[in-house]
Amino acid sequence: MAGQIQAGAPAAVTGANTLARVEVARNILDLPALPTIVLELMSSFDDPDVDIGRLADAISHDQALTARTLRVANSSFYGLSAKVKTINQAIMMLGFDTVRTLVAAGAIVNVLPAGTGTQRELSQFWRHSMATAVCARNVARRTRLNPEQAFLGGLLHDIGRLVLATRFPRQYGAALAWRDEHDAWQVDAEQQVLGMTHQQVGLMLAEAWRFPPQLLRAIGFHHAPAVDDLGDLASIVHVANAIVHALDLGDADALVPALSGEAWASLRLEGDMLRAIFRETEAQYEEACLILH
Known part of the structure; x- marks a missing residue:
C-alpha cells in the first residue's frame, strides 16, 4: 500500500537508477546552510518564553530576509489595510506567529535548489x-x-x-x-x-x-x-x-x-x-x- 515506506528503510531494488544514501547525503551537504536566525525562529515554535523583540531585531538586521518578508506581508493574501514597512510593524499587524512563518519559509524556499x-x-x-x-x-x-x-x-x-x-x-x-x-x-x-x-x-x-x-x-x-x-x-x-x-x-x-x-x-x-x-x-x-x- 502506498505511503507505508518509512524513512531510513533499506532500498528494495537495484538498478541503473537506484540511489545510494551516501550519494544523496553528499548532495544535501552541498546545499547552502540556513541563516542562524531562521534556525532560531523554527526552534521557537516550541518555546513559550520566546523573546520576540530580540528575534524581530535579528530579522531586521538581515536586509534580504526583511525585504522578502515585507513583500509577502504586503501581498493581497494577507489583506492588510495599510502597507507595512518594518518587521515590527508586520508583527503588530499580522502577529509574531505569522511573521515567524513568513521569514522561515522565505529563507528556506530561497535556499532550496532551482535545478534543471x-x-x-x-x-x-x-x-x-x-x-x-x-x-x-x-x-x-x-x-x-x-x-x-x-x-x-x-x-x-x-x-x-x-x-x-x-x-x-x-x-x-x-x-x-x-x-x-x-x-x-x-x-x-x-x-x-x-x-x-x-x-x-x-x-x-x-x-x-x-x-x-x-x-x-x-x-x-x-x-x-x-x-x-x-x-x-x-x-x-x-x-x-x-x-x-x-x-x-x-x-x-x-x-x-x-x-x-x-x-x-x-x-x-x-x-x-x-x-x-x-x-x-x-x-x-x-x-x-x-x-x-
Missing part, C-alpha cells in the same frame, strides 16, 4: 506545496496545533521531491515515467526505481538543516504518520496533502495518495467542518500562490 526542471514543473511543485500549506493551516485551526507551524509543514512537506528532481533529474525522471506507466502512487514508483522515497530524502535534508522534531516528522512521514504522530503535525500534513490532491490543486499529474484512516480519525474532521476546510482552501489557494512570484 522546467518552469512548469517547478511552478507545479510550489503550487501543490502552497495548496497543502493553506489546507494544513485550515485543518490546524480546528485542532490544538499551531496554524502557522502547520502552514510551514505543508509548504515544506515535499522538499525531498525537489532535491530528487534537481540533483538527480535522470533518476527521478525514470521514477516518474514508471509511475505514469504503471498508474502507481508516487512513493511506490520512487521506491521501485530509486530504492528510496522523497519522504526519506526530505527527512535527510530536514535533519541536516536541524529542523524541530514535529517538522522533521511532518516531512519524513507525511505519507505514513506513525502512531505517535496521530493528531499531530504529521497527521495534519498527511490529510492536507490528500485533500488538495483530491481537490486537484497544484499537481494534476499524481494520483490521490493513500489516506491513513487512523490519521484521519485522529483529527475528527466531519460534516460542516470538513466542507468549510474545502471551501476555505479553494478560496485562498490562488491568492496564496501569488506569494510565490
Whole structure:
C-alpha cells in the first residue's frame, strides 16, 4: 500500500537508477546552510518564553530576509489595510506567529535548489506545496496545533521531491515515467526505481538543516504518520496533502495518495467542518500562490 515506506528503510531494488544514501547525503551537504536566525525562529515554535523583540531585531538586521518578508506581508493574501514597512510593524499587524512563518519559509524556499526542471514543473511543485500549506493551516485551526507551524509543514512537506528532481533529474525522471506507466502512487514508483522515497530524502535534508522534531516528522512521514504522530503535525500534513490532491490543486499529474484512516480519525474532521476546510482552501489557494512570484 502506498505511503507505508518509512524513512531510513533499506532500498528494495537495484538498478541503473537506484540511489545510494551516501550519494544523496553528499548532495544535501552541498546545499547552502540556513541563516542562524531562521534556525532560531523554527526552534521557537516550541518555546513559550520566546523573546520576540530580540528575534524581530535579528530579522531586521538581515536586509534580504526583511525585504522578502515585507513583500509577502504586503501581498493581497494577507489583506492588510495599510502597507507595512518594518518587521515590527508586520508583527503588530499580522502577529509574531505569522511573521515567524513568513521569514522561515522565505529563507528556506530561497535556499532550496532551482535545478534543471522546467518552469512548469517547478511552478507545479510550489503550487501543490502552497495548496497543502493553506489546507494544513485550515485543518490546524480546528485542532490544538499551531496554524502557522502547520502552514510551514505543508509548504515544506515535499522538499525531498525537489532535491530528487534537481540533483538527480535522470533518476527521478525514470521514477516518474514508471509511475505514469504503471498508474502507481508516487512513493511506490520512487521506491521501485530509486530504492528510496522523497519522504526519506526530505527527512535527510530536514535533519541536516536541524529542523524541530514535529517538522522533521511532518516531512519524513507525511505519507505514513506513525502512531505517535496521530493528531499531530504529521497527521495534519498527511490529510492536507490528500485533500488538495483530491481537490486537484497544484499537481494534476499524481494520483490521490493513500489516506491513513487512523490519521484521519485522529483529527475528527466531519460534516460542516470538513466542507468549510474545502471551501476555505479553494478560496485562498490562488491568492496564496501569488506569494510565490
